[in-house]
Amino acid sequence: MRVSAQFSWCKGRFEAGFWFAMPALLLIALFFFVPVLAALALSFTDFDIYVLGDFSTLRFVGLSNYIRIMHDPLFWLALRNTLYFVLIGGSLSVVFSLVVALLVNHGLVRLRGLFRTLLFLPVVTTLVAIAVVWRYLYHQRYGAFNWLLEQFGISPVDWLGDIHWAMPAIILMAVWKNFGFNMIIFIAGLQSIPERLYEAARLDGAGALAQFRYITLPLLFPTFLFVSVITMIGYFQLFAEPYLMTQGGPSNHTLSLGLLMFNEGFRWWNMGYASALAFVLFIIILMVTLIQARLGKIVRTRQ
Incomplete structure (x- = not known):
């Protein structure tokens, strides 16, 4: 009962x-x-702008869109650019945010609350406004970066028009824009580590490097893994930065999968092909996420 x-x-x-x-x-x-x-x-149809006028023209094409992706040189170029952005930009964002979080959390910077607010401001600032400001900073004749180079006798650089510098320029802006979010998460992870562990380590004669290696890094690893995964997912969806700064140029060297998807879907109205690109990008992100999770599990078992 x-x-x-x-x-x-x-x-x-x-x-x-x-x-x-x-x-x-x-x-x-x-x-x-x-x-x-x-x-x-x-993604299994040839949906385009003509279908909007007459739905009888819509055809089922099966896997043709996915086969076309595998033979599309623009897709492989966009994938290479996106991977470059994720590997370099994502790594810099995670490392830089961790370093700043350590400086702010351990009192190496005065007025910690003010610095947290200032460093987080780019995250909540609209990307359009940031892109306009950074385009002026990158200006070949009047930009602040080239002015600094001139002070050291270095010739000006066409930051957004040179195929070698356009993607690094976008990476620099993206890291500055996004690292504040990761910094806040790292600070929360650092504050969850008991202070008594550091006190015991100092009594045993451990220096700052030893404390970081044997206490901070192992206990911060779950936070580090979380930040790495969400950063990777966000950076794989690169779109706004090249769209606002370079339109994918020069010579498609900043063309990302997100921008290619946008161009196919909303510029050329190949909605079926754009949908197939979206699911290919989803599969890539899912595979990389699973790999990161697997590697994280292996590292945790060895700690």
């Missing part, structure tokens, strides 16, 4: 919670799952 009553009580609570959550679940289904399923269906 007691088990039956407890089961009825749990069932009643579950039903009540389900009906309270139903409006939110419907909104999620309407604005997330339905568009995803629609995009998946579009």
